Amino acid sequence: MTCCGISSGQIGSIGVSPDGKFIAVAYKKDRTSFIYRIAIDTGQAARLTNATTGSESSPAFSADGKRIAFSYSPGSGAHSRIVIGNVDGSDLHPWPAPSDGNDFWPVFSPDNKTIILARSGFYGSYSPIAQPHPHAWDFYAGGLDGTDLRQLTNESFYMVSPISVSPDGKNMAVVTEGEIAVYSLDHPEKPTLSLRPHVPKEADRRNPILECPNYEPDGKSILFMAASNGKPWGGYNYDVYRVDIGTGALEKLTNGNGYATDLRIFADGRTEVFLKWRSDWHATPVKSELNLLDLQTHKVTPFKVTGLN
Numbered sequence: 001m002t003c004c005g006i007s008s009g010q011i012g013s014i015g016v017s018p019d020g021k022f023i024a025v026a027y028k029k030d031r032t033s034f035i036y037r038i039a040i041d042t043g044q045a046a047r048l049t050n051a052t053t054g055s056e057s058s059p060a061f062s063a064d065g066k067r068i069a070f071s072y073s074p075g076s077g078a079h080s081r082i083v084i085g086n087v088d089g090s091d092l093h094p095w096p097a098p099s100d101g102n103d104f105w106p107v108f109s110p111d112n113k114t115i116i117l118a119r120s121g122f123y124g125s126y127s128p129i130a131q132p133h134p135h136a137w138d139f140y141a142g143g144l145d146g147t148d149l150r151q152l153t154n155e156s157f158y159m160v161s162p163i164s165v166s167p168d169g170k171n172m173a174v175v176t177e178g179e180i181a182v183y184s185l186d187h188p189e190k191p192t193l194s195l196r197p198h199v200p201k202e203a204d205r206r207n208p209i210l211e212c213p214n215y216e217p218d219g220k221s222i223l224f225m226a227a228s229n230g231k232p233w234g235g236y237n238y239d240v241y242r243v244d245i246g247t248g249a250l251e252k253l254t255n256g257n258g259y260a261t262d263l264r265i266f267a268d269g270r271t272e273v274f275l276k277w278r279s280d281w282h283a284t285p286v287k288s289e290l291n292l293l294d295l296q297t298h299k300v301t302p303f304k305v306t307g308l309n
Helices: none
Strands: 008-017 022-028 032-039 046-047 055-061 065-074 082-087 102-108 114-124 133-145 171-175 180-185 193-195 212-215 221-228 237-243 251-252 260-265 271-279 285-294 301-302
Touching: 008 260, 008 271, 008 285, 022 055, 022 065, 055 102, 082 102, 082 114, 082 133, 102 133, 133 301, 171 212, 212 260, 237 260
Parallel strands: 008 055, 032 055
Antiparallel strands: 008 022, 022 032, 032 046, 055 065, 065 082, 102 114, 114 133, 171 180, 180 193, 212 221, 221 237, 237 251, 260 271, 271 285, 285 301
């Protein structure tokens, strides 16, 4: 399967509509990245936005399926902001909450009243030999109209993942450094639960490489990706696992994914979608492919897309 048949573009992030009929992706080509909506039944993609410059990423649907939100970085040193609008791409406008940082990864609350997002307070590196990245992360929430903005965490995380909100809207799960931390959205000062699942042949036992937490619809388990050794030609496999929140019991759902990212669960709990990446001879990920995971049979199926350009 070749993603869209176009080797020069990359799908970089994914959102799933609550009815399971569409996924939204950020499609990167050259120096731009724009949001497309893809029909699950046909694989046909259509551009959702009309920006001509900058980078759009991290699309998210509201629980009622009426709205969509994403991050937009205009470039030239301007801050990344959240954009919100109708799911058909109409009435797109910047989320008006005040910000003095860079805002990423919007998520709607299950009651459709709140947006939760990650904000980076520092872009750079703490070492002269490291590449610059967003740091000093915390999470915020506010109304869809930008009012009632409140800071949820005050930990200035070095590195975090996008969050998953529990089905009852009471908690959020996020990967910080080597753990899946669960925070109460009513009292988010410190985690109420810390999960440190250890997968077979994990890449680093002291600091496990975990990604992409996703609550299952019953709220009793979290699906996530973890890096393990074992890829025949070197590097890590990023496979999908399920951890039981109550018991910590671990179940492996895929085998030998290679480098994979952006795990997202469908609302019915039967399917997940994620990206597999192919690398060049420098081991740099250069090409992404959408895959669907059947959570009952554990079968992974490539998902062919047309219309990305």
